[in-house]
Amino acid sequence: MFKKAFQKFATLPYGVKVASAGWLAFSATHLTLSHPPVREKMIDFCGNQTNFRIIYGTIATAIAGTTVLLYSRTPPSLRGKIVHNLYRRRNDTQSSSIGFRASVLLQAVGAFFVTDSYVTAYRNPLAMTDSEPKDPRSIRRMYQIAGLQRITRHHEFFGYVFFALGSMLANNRVGDMILYGFIPVFTAAGIIHQEYRLRQTKPAFYFEDTSIIPFQAVLEGKQSLTKALFEVSPASYAATFCVISMMFFWP
Incomplete structure (x- = not known):
């Protein structure tokens, strides 16, 4: 099933792949770090909530920024119908x-x-x-x-x-x-x-x-x-x- 899904994904226009992969990565990291048990452990590891928020925001900004940058450089013809x-x-x-x-x-x-x-x-x-x-x-x-x-x-x-x-x-x-x-x-x-x-x-x-x-x-x-x-x-x-x-x- 995963192999077929990956093969289907590979046939999509480049811009569609960039947008989809970028937001999947954003969702995975964002939701994982937001999950209360994970969040509390990360706050303890970072020392305080402010440090955790800075790291959390940096990761989110890096993924979203990279996605938008790559997509903005994609020609309209490669963004799908x-x-x-x-x-x-x-x-x-x-x-x-x-x-x-x-x-x-x-x-x-x-x-x-x-x-x-x-x-x-x-x-x-x-x-x-x-x-x-x-x-x-x-x-x-x-x-x-x-x-x-x-x-x-x-x-x-x-x-x-x-x-x-x-x-x-x-x-x-x-x-x-x-x-x-x-x-x-x-x-x-x-x-x-x-x-x-x-x-x-x-x-x-x-x-x-x-x-x-x-x-x-x-x-x-x-x-x-x-x-x-x-x-x-x-x-x-x-x-x-x-x-x-x-x-x-x-x-």
């Missing part, structure tokens, strides 16, 4: 198509969410640094909901999802669908995993006043979109502007 033409209709200019506008909007929002999650790392459950309060009296202040947390408590994860969906509109081959389509699928697993971990440490009000699904808490009247945007730091907006400029206007 065309599966849609939503980015540019036959009778439309590129900039007037709905697919183009939706792609730009999704990628821009994704860049905003991810960039803010790094600028304000203390609000990000995926941050590399420990952010748990040492003084019980500071718990409510530490977990005060602000900024993009009012939209979703997993804004970095959903930033990747928005960016991936926008990229799936902008790119239309089988390899593209695998490369970018993997991100929302793996993100769903990541959110489930993070929710389990967060509920072991964060207070109940944090979950009562926020939502997993973006904008759910806003629509339910628990949070304000205006407050969320006003509470985002100027540094986040500046960094996002730089990131978006490089994404869309870099030669």
Whole structure:
């Protein structure tokens, strides 16, 4: 069975193989190191949680970065068949198509969410640094909901999802669908995993006043979109502007 699967895999276009193999390697290492028994042993081995997170993040970045780099250098003809033409209709200019506008909007929002999650790392459950309060009296202040947390408590994860969906509109081959389509699928697993971990440490009000699904808490009247945007730091907006400029206007 494995021999037949390998033979079938070998016949796939080069770009499809790169995207598939890269994400399989990413999933295997990520899920293994995230498994609680393995994670605890690794933390003990590394000395503390921060060191473990640095190693964990380095491995993930190396695999994902290598996959994206190799795929970006793959000619379109080696990325598999065309599966849609939503980015540019036959009778439309590129900039007037709905697919183009939706792609730009999704990628821009994704860049905003991810960039803010790094600028304000203390609000990000995926941050590399420990952010748990040492003084019980500071718990409510530490977990005060602000900024993009009012939209979703997993804004970095959903930033990747928005960016991936926008990229799936902008790119239309089988390899593209695998490369970018993997991100929302793996993100769903990541959110489930993070929710389990967060509920072991964060207070109940944090979950009562926020939502997993973006904008759910806003629509339910628990949070304000205006407050969320006003509470985002100027540094986040500046960094996002730089990131978006490089994404869309870099030669």
